[in-house]
Amino acid sequence: MTITAFLVNSFSANNSGGNPAGVVLNADKLTNAEKLTIAKEIGYSETAFVAQDHEVDFAVSFFTTTEEVDFCGHATLAVFATLFEQGLLKPGYYTQRTKAGLLGVTIAEDGQITMEQALPKYLGNFAYDDLSGLLGLDETTLAETGLPIDVITTGLPDIIVAVPNGYLDKIVIDEAALSEFCQQHNVIGVHAFELCEEQSELTASCRNFAPLVGIPEESATGSASGALACYLSKHVFVQQENHFKFEQGRAMGCSSHISASVYSDEQGVYKVLVGGYANHLGIQNIAL
Template sequence: MEVTAFLVNSFTVNGTGGNPAGVVLHADNLSDEDKLAIAQAVGYSETAFVSQDDEVDFALSFFTITGEVDFCGHATLAAFSIMYQQGIVTEGQYVQRTKAGVLAVTVGANGQVVMEQRLPEHCGRFNYQEIAALIGIEPTILALTQLPIEAISTGLPDLIVPVPYGYLDKLNVNEYLLSDFCKKHAVVGLHAFELCEGNHELTASCRNFAPLVGIPEESATGSASGALACYLTKYLAGMHSSNFIFEQGRAMACISRITASIESNARAILSVKVGGFAQQIGLQKISLPLGKGNKETIRLI
């Protein structure tokens, strides 16, 4: 059986940068073992698999090179962008079934994809001392933010870590300690951010590390961006409607742009949405079962 994987950069800025994801359409007859093998052949942090669903528009599953995850924001963006480009969907709203829940996705006439995420689940707070060793920043430096460190999930649990302005590029992550921490506390990764100063267009610059699932660092993380938007709404925004623009991937020389919006009232957050643009960069033909010499990659110029 030959499978075509679309290679897509998600959360691009004017067609450049972004975070690569694989997308496999018409994945109904693929087993979980097939999907994992395909994700490993593609080699990106995540590959999305799109199947039919009896009750909603599509069912999506997401695989890293080590196994399945409940949700992936940048792979969702990649999947709906490819479906839009292939004429499978048009401008409008759709519903996807994921292991993180049934979530709405809106496709704009300009190709922008905005995905709904789960309402936030606050999974615990941590002190500066225990996080400092994970990222190579002194606890006294982390304390300068006067902001908490908290694990939040809008589909996947991420540890949200504020760092003072000017320190984001100085992080020195200990992958062994971080993987052990994530396993112990049931979080996927660590999402560090520094707030942008003054009247900057960007709200914050971010870095994301998830070595536990085979991702040393990635240049755009949709699920963690939703969690960060909830964090900022809770601790900084103090408003009933908030819009954010995040930059990620600067340290990897692959800058991404992620938008997020929160609707809330005085008591709770009512909706979480994350959006962006994607650019197809190639195709990969993969023959199953996998072996030597049974994949071909075509890069788009």
């Protein structure tokens, strides 16, 4: 049996940068073991598998090179960009079933994909000295921001860490120690950010590290961008409607642009959206 995978760059900026993902359509009959084999063969941080669903438009599962994860933002974007490009979907609103829940996706006329994410759950926080050694930065450096280190999930639990301006590219991860820490605390990884200057079109520059699930560093992370947007809405930009633009991947030489919006009322956050563009890289045939 030969499986065809579409290779897609998600959250690209002017058709460059972005984060590559694999997309396998008509994956209904594939076992989890076969999906993992395919994901390993492709070698990207995540590969998405699209199947039929009796209640919503699609069921989508996500595999890293080591395991299945509940959700992946950039792979979701890759899925719907592929379905649109292949003429299988028109612009409009669709629903995907994931292990993180039923999540809506909108395809715009120009091909921009906007994904609903799960509403945020705030799962606790850490002290500066808990993370400083894992990031290769001094505790006093992290404390300069005055911002907390929170664990937030809008699909996957990430540790959100602010660093002072100019320190993002100085982070040096201890991968073994970070993996052990994340496993111990039941989180996926660290999403570090530095706020941009007020006159910039960007809100923040980001780096994401998830060696526990086989991702030393990722150039665009949709789920963590939703978590960061909720973090910023809680601690920095405290208002009922926020629209952010994040840059990620600069340190990897493939800068990506991710949009994120958070809508709140007196009861809290009621909608989280993450979006961007994708471009087709090619296809890969995999023999099982």
